[in-house]
Amino acid sequence: MSLVTHLKKLFRTKPLVGHQDTDLKRTLSGFDLTLLGIGAIIGAGIFVLTGIVAATQAGPGIIFSFILAGLACVFTALAYAELSTSIGGCGSAYGYAYAGFGEFIAWIIGWDLLLEYGVIVSAVAVGWSGYFNNVLTALDLELHISLAKNIFEGGFINISAVVIVLVISCLLAVGVKESKHFNSAMVFIKLITIAVFIGIALFNVNPSNWQPFIPFGWLGVVEGAALIFFSYIGFDAISTAAEETRDPQRDLPRGILGSLVVCTLIYMLVGGLLTGIAPYTSLNVNSPVSAALLNLGYDFAGGLVAAGAIAGLSTVLLVMFYGLTRIFLAMSRDGLVPSRFALVNKKTHTPVRIIVIFGIVIAVISGFAPMKAIAELANIGTLMAFTIVCAGVLVMRYTHPNLHRPFKVAFSPWIPLLGIIFCVYLMLNLPVETWIRFGIWMAIGAVLYFIYGFYHSRLATGVAPNPDEARIDDAP
Ligand code: ALA
Numbered sequence: 001m002s003l004v005t006h007l008k009k010l011f012r013t014k015p016l017v018g019h020q021d022t023d024l025k026r027t028l029s030g031f032d033l034t035l036l037g038i039g040a041i042i043g044a045g046i047f048v049l050t051g052i053v054a055a056t057q058a059g060p061g062i063i064f065s066f067i068l069a070g071l072a073c074v075f076t077a078l079a080y081a082e083l084s085t086s087i088g089g090c091g092s093a094y095g096y097a098y099a100g101f102g103e104f105i106a107w108i109i110g111w112d113l114l115l116e117y118g119v120i121v122s123a124v125a126v127g128w129s130g131y132f133n134n135v136l137t138a139l140d141l142e143l144h145i146s147l148a149k150n151i152f153e154g155g156f157i158n159i160s161a162v163v164i165v166l167v168i169s170c171l172l173a174v175g176v177k178e179s180k181h182f183n184s185a186m187v188f189i190k191l192i193t194i195a196v197f198i199g200i201a202l203f204n205v206n207p208s209n210w211q212p213f214i215p216f217g218w219l220g221v222v223e224g225a226a227l228i229f230f231s232y233i234g235f236d237a238i239s240t241a242a243e244e245t246r247d248p249q250r251d252l253p254r255g256i257l258g259s260l261v262v263c264t265l266i267y268m269l270v271g272g273l274l275t276g277i278a279p280y281t282s283l284n285v286n287s288p289v290s291a292a293l294l295n296l297g298y299d300f301a302g303g304l305v306a307a308g309a310i311a312g313l314s315t316v317l318l319v320m321f322y323g324l325t326r327i328f329l330a331m332s333r334d335g336l337v338p339s340r341f342a343l344v345n346k347k348t349h350t351p352v353r354i355i356v357i358f359g360i361v362i363a364v365i366s367g368f369a370p371m372k373a374i375a376e377l378a379n380i381g382t383l384m385a386f387t388i389v390c391a392g393v394l395v396m397r398y399t400h401p402n403l404h405r406p407f408k409v410a411f412s413p414w415i416p417l418l419g420i421i422f423c424v425y426l427m428l429n430l431p432v433e434t435w436i437r438f439g440i441w442m443a444i445g446a447v448l449y450f451i452y453g454f455y456h457s458r459l460a461t462g463v464a465p466n467p468d469e470a471r472i473d474d475a476p
Contacts, residue, residue, distance in 0.1 A: 009454070010104035028245045033255020034262065037238045039183040041263050042190050043316035044127030044375075045231020047309045050271050051288025052372055058224030060275035061214035063268045065224035066231075070264040072426055073232045075419030076386040077256040078409045079393045080236050085248045086396070086405040093236070093385045093392075094327055098334065100396050107453055109385055110331045111445035115438075116381035117324035118362055120233060121165065121317055123374040125366040128313040129160035130286025131306045136160075138303060152370045161366035168317045169359030172325065173345075173352050176318070186315040193308025194266055197289055198273060200301050205276035215280070226429040230375045231267060233382050235260055237319070248406045321358070328354050335461060336453040376434040383423045384438075390419035 028036070054062045080093075087096035094113055098106035133148050142148075149155030214221060238256050245251045274283065278292040285291050287306060294302035329351060332342035345352040365374065393409060393416040409415050454460065 009460070010102060013099055013102050026244055026246050028251070028255075030251040030254030030258065033238050033245065033251060034258040035184055035187050037235045037255060037259025038190070038262060039187045039315065040234030040237040040319050041232060041259060042187075042194075042266070043231070043234070043313055044124040044371075045228060045233070046194075046267055046270055047289055047313065048127035048130055048286065048371065049228055049230055049375060050267075050274060051283035051285060051291075053224040053228045054271065054275050054280045054288075055282070055284035057216055057220045057227065059213065059215040059220070059280045060210045060272065061216075061221045062224055062228065062271040062275065064214075064221045065228045066264060066267045066271055068222065068225035068422075069229040069232055069426065070260060070267075072229065072383075072386070072419065072422035073235060074257065074260055075415050075422060076390055077235055077238075077260060078253065079386075079390045079416050079419055080238075081248075081252040081256055081407045082393050082405060082409045083389060083396070085252060085407040086403050092327060092330065093389050094330060097388065097392065100392055100400075103336075103453075103457060103459060104449065105388065106334075107331075107336055107449045108442070108445065109388055110327060110336065111448075112381050112385055112442065113327050114324065115441050116233075116378055116385065117320050117327065118358060119365065119374050119378040119381070120230075120320045121168075121324065121362050122161075122365040122369065123230065123371055123378055124313055124316050124320065125161040125165050125168075125362070126158060126369075126371040126374065127286075128164050128310060128317065129158050129366075131290065131309045131313070132160045132164070134287045134290065135303070135306055135310070138306075150368050150370060157367045159367065162363045164314070164317065165359060165363040165366050168314075168321050169355050169363075171318065172321055173348060173350055173355045175348050175350050183315070186312060189308055190312040193305050193312065194270060196301055196308070197293065197305055198269055200293060200296075200298055201273035201277045204296055205273065207276070209276050209279050222425075223429050226379060226426045227372065227376060228267075229379050229383070229426055232260070232263065233378065234316070234319075235263075236386075237323070252407050321355075321362075324358060325351055325354050328358075333458075335456045335458040336449070338452070338456075373434070376430050377437055380427055380430050380434050380438045381441075383427045387420050387423045387427075390416040390423065 050062065053065060054060065058065045083093075083096045083100070087099050092113070094106055094110040097109045133143060136142055143159065145154060146156040147159040150158045216224075235256060238252070238259065245255075270289070274288065274292055278288075278295060282295075283292070287309070289309065290302040290306040293305060328337065329342050331337050332339050341353050341357065342351050343353060344350065394413050396403065397412060
């Protein structure tokens, strides 16, 4: 077989499902989508990374970092909305890359998303442990430093982070899933928690804490944006609900932009107030939001915020870990990874093998790796996926000009182009070590594809999926 024939195979595509060919019920309104977005978005970013970024990169200028990172997300979010409504399937950048751009790009995105979701779960688990350990301390049950912190922070293992990952794995293995009502309740708790903080902080600002406002210069603000970008990850979950949306043309942009605008405003307010009530240099701690309140003498409110953060972060863990298993299932069903990993347990009806394997890997990362390094890896993976999605809009407009698009990005090609520029700019401001780690992961992925996926994919073999595999009709 000639080289050209082989190369062509890299671009074999799955048929476009199209937005209209769905059996899912259209029940979600723009408001529901906004709640869905807020539920997935607000997490360790605002509760933990805000402190790290303010203390080490941006100072009070963190509010500009939030604007910069938010803009990258808005442009990309619109691109997500167009692809998810026009290409169909059940969403996820992986799903529409397979239909739109061919198998190799789909594999690259899928492999990238596995990294992204895996390290997000690790980072959020580390964030969760910071608040949890504080509660233990408040109850006089303080862990020994060797069990409370990882080696980089002067301890040995972050045992709380390990335990929460294992608990979430067990919940997923027995089939716990998030529901619309549970999500709404959690969004409510998170917003109340943040409202308590804002309500108290508003009356305790010391303006001298805002001097200097940008202590590390513009570079600090931009590098801070590259890290704090983590706090926005999750809005892409909204586009995966495109097929359950009442009127995608109207509700999708409302839901996506609505949740992004709400979160950006909340983030700027929290970032501004946090650096107003405490010197930015004091914020490089595991639970900055509640620690700042405790330092002001608000013990009850500090405890309340810690409890809210623990609850809020637990749901982000559940959603992201669930998303990870769905992506793996989708790839397995397409034959790109061996299907024996995706077999469903007869009792629990969940893909226990994948959950156990990923659970162990993620628990190890959470126990030993520093939060900042993990979040940066999550960011580079996400920004890469976002860049491909923005580029995807431009490619699809060219290759499929007449495709039915229930939602169309306005001002194309400018909006997708701006999305690409912002995402690449943020990626370039991440540390070299992050690029190296990411490069190694992607190189491993490329090798695996040519060893396995290229020959075993359903498109290559034409073999039907294994009926014992988990259903993926709710894949992200
Ligand atoms: N945006 C999510 C968080 O901040 C991932 O935890």
